Amino acid sequence: MISGGADPSIHLWDLESRGSELEHVHQSCASVSKSSHADAHTHAITSLSIYPFDPVPSTIFSTAHDGTLKLSALQSPSITPVHTFSLDCTPYSHSFSSQPGSTLLVAVGTSDRSVRLVDLRSGLSTQGLPGHNGAVLSVAWAPHRPHLLASASVDNRVIIFDVRRGGHNSAIATLDMDDPVGLVAPGTGSVPDSYQCRPAFSRHARAHNGPVTGVRWTSNGSHIVTTGQDSRIRVWDSATGANTLVHFGPRVRNSSSSHLAERAPLIVPKGSMNPGHETLLWPNFNEQDDRGEVFMFELREGTFVKRLRVPGLVAGSQNVRGRSSALSAGRINDLVWRGNGASGEGIELFSAHGDGTIRAWVSREPDGEPTETEQAAQADRKRKRDVLDEIYQGFLGPGQPGLRI
Numbered sequence: 001m002i003s004g005g006a007d008p009s010i011h012l013w014d015l016e017s018r019g020s021e022l023e024h025v026h027q028s029c030a031s032v033s034k035s036s037h038a039d040a041h042t043h044a045i046t047s048l049s050i051y052p053f054d055p056v057p058s059t060i061f062s063t064a065h066d067g068t069l070k071l072s073a074l075q076s077p078s079i080t081p082v083h084t085f086s087l088d089c090t091p092y093s094h095s096f097s098s099q100p101g102s103t104l105l106v107a108v109g110t111s112d113r114s115v116r117l118v119d120l121r122s123g124l125s126t127q128g129l130p131g132h133n134g135a136v137l138s139v140a141w142a143p144h145r146p147h148l149l150a151s152a153s154v155d156n157r158v159i160i161f162d163v164r165r166g167g168h169n170s171a172i173a174t175l176d177m178d179d180p181v182g183l184v185a186p187g188t189g190s191v192p193d194s195y196q197c198r199p200a201f202s203r204h205a206r207a208h209n210g211p212v213t214g215v216r217w218t219s220n221g222s223h224i225v226t227t228g229q230d231s232r233i234r235v236w237d238s239a240t241g242a243n244t245l246v247h248f249g250p251r252v253r254n255s256s257s258s259h260l261a262e263r264a265p266l267i268v269p270k271g272s273m274n275p276g277h278e279t280l281l282w283p284n285f286n287e288q289d290d291r292g293e294v295f296m297f298e299l300r301e302g303t304f305v306k307r308l309r310v311p312g313l314v315a316g317s318q319n320v321r322g323r324s325s326a327l328s329a330g331r332i333n334d335l336v337w338r339g340n341g342a343s344g345e346g347i348e349l350f351s352a353h354g355d356g357t358i359r360a361w362v363s364r365e366p367d368g369e370p371t372e373t374e375q376a377a378q379a380d381r382k383r384k385r386d387v388l389d390e391i392y393q394g395f396l397g398p399g400q401p402g403l404r405i
Contacts (some may be wrong), residue, residue: 002048002049002050003043003048003337004041004048008033008034008040008042008045009031009034010029010072010079012028012074013026013028013029014026014029026358026360032072032080039070039081039084040070040081041064041068042066043066044064044065045063045064046063046064046262049095049096051096053382054246058073058074059071059074060074063094064091067086067090067091068086068091069106070084071085071117073262085123090111091108092109092111092136092137092260092261093139093262094139094204097141097146104116105118105119105163107149107364108139109136109151109152110154111260112128113132113133113134113153114129114130115129115136115151116128117163127166129170130168131170131171132153132157132168133155133157134155135153135154136152137214137261137262138152138212138215139215140215140217142221143217147163147164148162149216150227152215153211155211156210156228157205157212158207158215158226159171159174160174160241170197172200173241174200175205175207175226175234176205176207176241177206177243178206179207179241179242179243180243180244182239182241183200184197184241207226208232208234209228212228212398213261214263216264217238218299219269219278221238222237223244224236225265225267227254227263227264229254230254231253231254232252233252233265233282234246246301247302248280248353249302250303252266252284254284254368255285255286255346256287259326263283263363265280266281266337267280267299272339278298278300279296279297279305281294281295281297283297283332283333283334285318285331285332290330290332291309291310292313292329292331292353295307296308308328312329313330326354327354327355327356328355329353331353332352332353332354333352333353335350335352336350348363349363374383
């Protein structure tokens with residue numbers, strides 16, 4: 001696993017060093033910083049990835065507030081920058097096509113209102129994909145069609161691009177939160193013959209009532225998931241663009257912030273956690289009160305599954321004059337996962353926090369750990385038991401043993 005920070009260093013971690021031991025502190029096995037290499041990033045890291053098609057991980061891609069995308073070689077115990085793409089703007093995220101035989105393009109979401117395409121063959125930052133009216137915070141290639149790319153922007157919009165086209169013609173569709181039907185032919189299914197389908201691309205379509213901070217495809221490409229600063233998570237049918245109207249409840253938070261950054265959901269494929277269902281994990285972001293919470297939902301229905309909490313945090317204790325500190329343990333900036341970790345117990349989840357720590361979460365088979373509903377029921381039973389005990393003590397008088405249920 002790799003991580004990057006505001007310092008702005010990059011570290012490589014050997015996750016297999018833990019074995020079956022749960023109480024373990026990982027040590028970085030390779031790193032690079034501006035003090036160790038002249039070509040390293042000079043400003044805070046904004047996104048990181050390991051090149052997905054190497055048999056053995058050997059190449060890292062990173063973007064930073066210094067306006068660059070860097071390619072670095074993994075040569076433990078060091079990480080060596082070998083090439084720099086100057087973007088002349090702030091990059092917020094990047095994405096590879098999941099198809100190794102596809103074009104060797106890296107899509108980069110940037111502050112200049114376009115998606116930049118970097119060609120790894122030529123080593124050049126090629127064309128930009130226009131269409132947005134504000135910074136592009138998140139980009140994601142379709143897993144089933146390597147020429148399709150989704151982008152999310154502060155202009156409240158999500159645009160689908162076909163990179164085989166050029167210029168403004170590359171924007172082929174937008175997602176509209178007010179459209180639960182999608183692009184279907186009249187007379188198809190439950191749609192009447194008189195139905196007038198909206199245009200696939202519209203400059204007026206809005207995916208959220210606020211900046212869109214994240215966009216992801218499900219592993220088979222059947223659905224798109226977006227997150228916005230309207231504190232909504234939306235699931236879309238990728239074939240029609242229809243808003244499936246999945247509701248994740250009022251507990252979801254994704255507050256506005258003056259600090260622009262990608263905040264995307266983590267989608268775990270079917271069978272990895274919940275057989276037959278995809279699982280969505282969301283690090284709740286509340287500018288006023290970060291509590292170190294990760295919510296787990298069933299993706300297709302929006303059913304709440306579980307809440308993970310950072311141990312030792314007290315609600316409100318991270319606040320500074322009514323605002324949560326960006327450097328607190330309660331601020332979760334990103335999530336990643338892997339299946340069947342060294343412990344051999346389901347999946348491992350890793351969360352990056354504002355205080356510079358990375359925490360590991362290990363899934364286990366259900367062993368009687370109470371759910372949120374069960375915890376509330378237990379608390380209610382205890383309250384009633386305490387009241388009954390107090391009444392019973394009143395009957396017995398002082399100094400008598402109390403009631404035990």
